[in-house]
Amino acid sequence: MALAPPDMLCFALHSAAQAVHAAYTPLLEPLGLTYPQYLVLASLAAEDGQGMGQLATALRLESNTLTPLLKRMEGAGWLTRRRDPADDRKVRLTLTDAGRALARRTTDVPRAFAEKTGLSPDQIVDLRDVLAVLRNRLKPAKT
Amino acid sequence: MALAPPDMLCFALHSAAQAVHAAYTPLLEPLGLTYPQYLVLASLAAEDGQGMGQLATALRLESNTLTPLLKRMEGAGWLTRRRDPADDRKVRLTLTDAGRALARRTTDVPRAFAEKTGLSPDQIVDLRDVLAVLRNRLKPAKT
DNA sequence: TGCGATTTAATCGTATGCGACTTAATTAGA
């Protein structure tokens, strides 16, 4: 008998990720943010002025995913995309005032999510680290 | 300072799920299957003749996701979609001979994936169960 | 019995996400 999805690790991961996405949506939708956009905003809030390649490595996304996503965020007025004067191939990303203000409005989001999980801070850190190890083993980060 | 994605549980889950997807792709692509299609096939191989609603509940997907996915699988000749004679609203899904043959060709996939994770069988079961609890807490299954 | 409420799929629009490929700029090496 074939293994059914409810018994598979891959499905548990797949469906848990979707559930996390669903749990974030009501927290982010009032701010006009999607979940991947929130990750971009958080990454730039932690380190502004990142290049697209750097952001792509950090979020483990390809340029063909990030380019339209960033264009939408630029269209919303949250960041600017400028070519690096020193290397015209690179695009540098900088939050606008509106982007920084929006980032400040997201400070409570991680806490609200943590409460929804019902996990203790220790459990959250442990699970996060186990998943990071698994991810890095399955798909090492780009150099 | 805002929490950056690498420190977030949500990102660990999100990126681990994508890494799992990426790890399955080379196992499934030679069979002509995508990852969600593989889940459908596995679910029907375990219990053939499921209704769309039943499958949607099992895989935690909506009809607007499942309908086009199943139409593609029907187009590939792996299953049939027939209205239930007793209730014309329901669509019943049945594997074809080709679908069952394809399912048999996937029997090694879970083992190959398990090896890629580098986790022991016990660790896999533990992680799976932790994730299932988290998922069910964030997004309870439909009744 | 008959009609409003419910259930079930399907349709439409939008947003990821990636493989394959293209284009432009920079780098490296003969």
Add this chain to the structure above:
DNA sequence: TCTAATTAAGTCGCATACGATTAAATCGCA
């Protein structure tokens, strides 16, 4: 120096995934 290789983004096509809505069938209850 001058071109081939490399790098960085972007374009295109396809496959999920979901919210909102619709259409059809069935159910429930007066």
